Amino acid sequence: MITVNSVLDGVIAALDQSFPNIGTYSEESDQGLVEPYFYVKLFPMSQNQLLGQHYQRNHLFDIHYFAGSNEALHDMAEQLYDKLELISVDGGLVRGSGMRHEIVNGVLHWFVAYNFHVKRSVEPDPLMGSMRQEGYLRG
Numbered sequence: 057m058i059t060v061n062s063v064l065d066g067v068i069a070a071l072d073q074s075f076p077n078i079g080t081y082s083e084e085s086d087q088g089l090v091e092p093y094f095y096v097k098l099f100p101m102s103q104n105q106l107l108g109q110h111y112q113r114n115h116l117f118d119i120h121y122f123a124g125s126n127e128a129l130h131d132m133a134e135q136l137y138d139k140l141e142l143i144s145v146d147g148g149l150v151r152g153s154g155m156r157h158e159i160v161n162g163v164l165h166w167f168v169a170y171n172f173h174v175k176r177s178v179e180p181d182p183l184m185g186s187m188r189q190e191g192y193l194r195g
Contacts, residue, residue, distance in 0.1 A: 095122070
């Protein structure tokens with residue numbers, strides 16, 4: 057089953073593959089980070105039950121990009137729209153939706169949601185041991 061960490065790993069892997077010379081981090085750290093770099097932040101995710109064991113999972117990410125000028129930030133945003141449309145998660149592809157970006161205080165904030173269906177496995181009920189049935193005919 058797809059987990060929160062596997063989706064986060066898929067986003068980070070897509071960034072690392074598309075931009076091998078740019079560092080990617082998922083934990084906040086102010087120590088020794090050299091621009092340019094990405095910081096991947098997972099917003100609170102949600103899960104809604106659809107029917108039976110079928111659920112809709114919603115993962116919203118805010119990918120921060122730290123670089124020099126606004127022009128460089130907008131150029132990176134254009135590339136992210138293409139590179140993060142599809143990510144690989146547990147051997148399958150997941151499509152991003154709701155993509156948008158903004159620049160706040162010299163930092164690119166690029167938003168994307170990865171929404172998909174999951175089916176939870178159910179532990180089977182224990183089977184009844186054995187039953188002996190007898191029948192008699194009246195005659």
